[in-house]
Every structure is written in structure tokens, then in C-alpha cells.
Amino acid sequence: MPQRAIALFSGGLDSVLAVFWMQHLGFEVIPVFFAAAYIFPDKALKVAEENGLKLEVRDISEKHLEMLRHPKRGYGKNLNPCIDCHSLMIQEAALMLPELGADFIITGEVLGQRPMSQNLDSLKAVDKMSGAGDLVIRPLSQKLLPDTKPIREGWVNKDQMLDISGRGRSRQLQLAEQFGISHLQPAGGCLLTDHNYSLRLRDLMRHNQDSLQNVKLLRWGRHFRLTDEIKLIVGRDAADNAGIESENYPGLYLKIRDVEGPLGLLTVQEPSEEVLKLAASIVLFYSHKASSPAYIKYGVDKKFNQEIKVEKCPENILRSYLITS
Ligand code: SF4
Incomplete structure (x- = not known):
């Protein structure tokens, strides 16, 4: 039996x-x-x-x-x-x-x-x-x-x-x-029962970017849609930063050069100068300690071998890119 x-x-x-x-x-x-x-x-x-x-x-x-x-x-x-x-x-x-x-x-x-x-x-x-x-x-x-x-x-x-x-x-x-x-x-x-998570997932679906690799990133950080092709993810805390890193996403990583701060991840490796500046300025916005302007280090494979000097992104502009309700 x-x-x-x-x-x-x-x-x-x-x-x-x-x-x-x-x-x-x-x-x-x-x-x-x-x-x-x-x-x-x-x-x-x-x-x-x-x-x-x-x-x-x-x-x-x-x-x-x-x-x-x-x-x-x-x-x-x-x-x-x-x-x-x-x-x-x-x-x-x-x-x-x-x-x-x-x-x-x-x-x-x-x-x-x-x-x-x-x-x-x-x-x-x-x-x-x-x-x-x-x-x-x-x-x-x-x-x-x-x-x-x-x-x-x-x-x-x-x-x-x-x-x-x-x-x-x-x-x-x-x-x-x-x-x-x-x-x-x-x-x-x-x-999937979380409202904000669902908004981020819907955004991926709308842009035909709902690959498993992209979906895995959704649980970490704040998400910004910069263009139809490109997103920026910015860690909110140490756990987010570690989480973003752990996904080994093949993008461009950014962080503030001279003080501790959030980790940023652009979902492409070779953004235009304009997108790179915008991403760097958003990453800088989320540091209380950093002055403005300040240097942001960036690179692929988490190597951070290049840098760019930017001002903090004005909050109203940053909000217009944030994927939220
Ligand atoms: S809450 Fe999530 S895991 Fe549970 S049944 Fe619904 S979709 Fe599946």
C-alpha cells in the first residue's frame, strides 16, 4: 500500500x-x-x-x-x-x-x-x-x-x-x-505579491528584458530606467551592495572614489558619455558623506579602473528615472 x-x-x-x-x-x-x-x-x-x-x-x-x-x-x-x-x-x-x-x-x-x-x-x-x-x-x-x-x-x-x-x-x-x-x-x-517588486518586473517585461539574469537583479537596490535599453541599479545598504555584486552581472560597476557609498550597476558595459554621467551623478546623490562634485570610479568586471567627475543629480531629475508607483 x-x-x-x-x-x-x-x-x-x-x-x-x-x-x-x-x-x-x-x-x-x-x-x-x-x-x-x-x-x-x-x-x-x-x-x-x-x-x-x-x-x-x-x-x-x-x-x-x-x-x-x-x-x-x-x-x-x-x-x-x-x-x-x-x-x-x-x-x-x-x-x-x-x-x-x-x-x-x-x-x-x-x-x-x-x-x-x-x-x-x-x-x-x-x-x-x-x-x-x-x-x-x-x-x-x-x-x-x-x-x-x-x-x-x-x-x-x-x-x-x-x-x-x-x-x-x-x-x-x-x-x-x-x-x-x-x-x-x-x-x-x-x-511577486510585493507592489514595488511587481512594478520593477513589469518594467522589465515591457522592455522585453525579462531574462532570468535581469529578474535576479530586481531584489536588490533601487532601480532606475535610464533609456529603453539601459537600467541603473543602486544599492541601498551594504546588503544590497553585496547582493548586486553576488549576481555577477556583466555590466558596468560604479562607486564613489574617496568615501564609502553605494554600489551602482549599469546594465550595459559601454554606455554613452551622457548615460555614464547621469548614472554617476545618481550614485553620488546617495552618499551623505561625499561632496559635490566628486569622482566616481567605474569599470567592467568590478575593476573600477576609470573615473569621472560629476555633480550630485538633482532629486527631481533622479526621481523621473526611478521605477516606482
Ligand atoms: S504567492 Fe507567489 S509563491 Fe505563492 S502561489 Fe502566489 S505566485 Fe506562487
Whole structure:
């Protein structure tokens, strides 16, 4: 009798509960987190560790980005294509079944919890689109849902499934206490629900620049569109500067010569004199310590072997290039 399942694990309480519920019924459950350039596993890893679960993380950035360009069921409030995203994750989990020796998939979805993405129609859409819906069990709501293969075949006893629905959290909290689950407050690991991030991503899409390499940069710094082809990214703090550097983007890097300050990255290596001056003046604007005019060092491969003297960019001009609402 099949006893092993893959769990889609977000790190949210419901996903932890789904795992614990199936474990307490005797199933072996392998929690999996699907990461992408804007979906990060940090929170899920922490929650898994705190609850003694070994989390498998798989990066599906390319496939996710491909789906994100044309989601069949559209976007949510921002650029979050939640229905298509769930469907892709189920599809990916289904592909992993043979590799992990598992027979079906569980998710922590609760019927009616999210009006748009977890009503019955959406769940059915997810299942249909994924092509693997017949292998999915949603332990927290399965009593209220159509039977799938694991129920029909008797691998899972429907009577042992739960009938939680709606937006209330009391039953989940009760169960969490019963299982001794420690959980974080709901907090997104997905930047697609973030308004400003979505604006930056939309800008890339509008300019046909939504390659994975460009998308990866979006999580760091302030973003300026200088021309249809060229963007400037400026770190807001040391973490941003380190993040920008870590992406190894093949552009032109800029920093202030004589004082500590932000790292700038132009997305081309040979900008015109005019664009270079503008970029340097924006980088200089973000240093309180630097005087104006001042020297900005720049170069490719982070070599900073050239320099240019500029004034700080006036704020109103800088704002006209900033990608924001
Ligand atoms: S919030 Fe992000 S990760 Fe979660 S389903 Fe929506 S698009 Fe996917």
C-alpha cells in the first residue's frame, strides 16, 4: 500500500499541519519547497528545521519565469499568478514522484481560505492545469473535496481527512497546539505579491528584458530606467551592495572614489558619455558623506579602473528615472 507522499511546503502553518496530519496517520512525507528568482526558501527552511522536518528545496526559476510571462489564469493583486503557480508546483512535484519513490502529493490548501486562489473552482483549475490533480490530497479539507486516486484506491482513508474550510484559523491553531508545532507568523517568501517588486518586473517585461539574469537583479537596490535599453541599479545598504555584486552581472560597476557609498550597476558595459554621467551623478546623490562634485570610479568586471567627475543629480531629475508607483 503506497505510504509515501510529497508535500508542497511553503512554511505557512497550513503546510506544516498537512505534513504532521499525514505523518500522524502513518504516512512518510517528504516536504518540498519550489524556489524561484523571487520565491525564497529561507522562511520555509527555518520553519522546517524548528519542527524537525527535512526540507527538500528545488529551484524552478526558469520554468516559473516562463509561466509568469503568460499565466493562463492571470495575476492576483500584483504580479502573482497564484493559480498557475500552484499548478506548476503540483506538476513539478508529480515529476519528482518516481525519483523520491512517492505515490501522491499533499498540499496545505484549505477550501475557501483565500477567496481567489483557494475556492473550489480555483482548486479544480489548479488540478486540471497541472495534469496531476488526480494525485493530490489536501488533508485539511479533503473531506469536503472531490475524491482523487489516493482515496479511490484506498491508499488514504477519507474518514481520516479533515473538513476545515473558510478563513478562520481557530481549528488550525488548535491542531498546531495539539502537535506542538512552532510556527512563524504568516510572512511572504514570494516577492511577486510585493507592489514595488511587481512594478520593477513589469518594467522589465515591457522592455522585453525579462531574462532570468535581469529578474535576479530586481531584489536588490533601487532601480532606475535610464533609456529603453539601459537600467541603473543602486544599492541601498551594504546588503544590497553585496547582493548586486553576488549576481555577477556583466555590466558596468560604479562607486564613489574617496568615501564609502553605494554600489551602482549599469546594465550595459559601454554606455554613452551622457548615460555614464547621469548614472554617476545618481550614485553620488546617495552618499551623505561625499561632496559635490566628486569622482566616481567605474569599470567592467568590478575593476573600477576609470573615473569621472560629476555633480550630485538633482532629486527631481533622479526621481523621473526611478521605477516606482
Ligand atoms: S504567492 Fe507567489 S509563491 Fe505563492 S502561489 Fe502566489 S505566485 Fe506562487
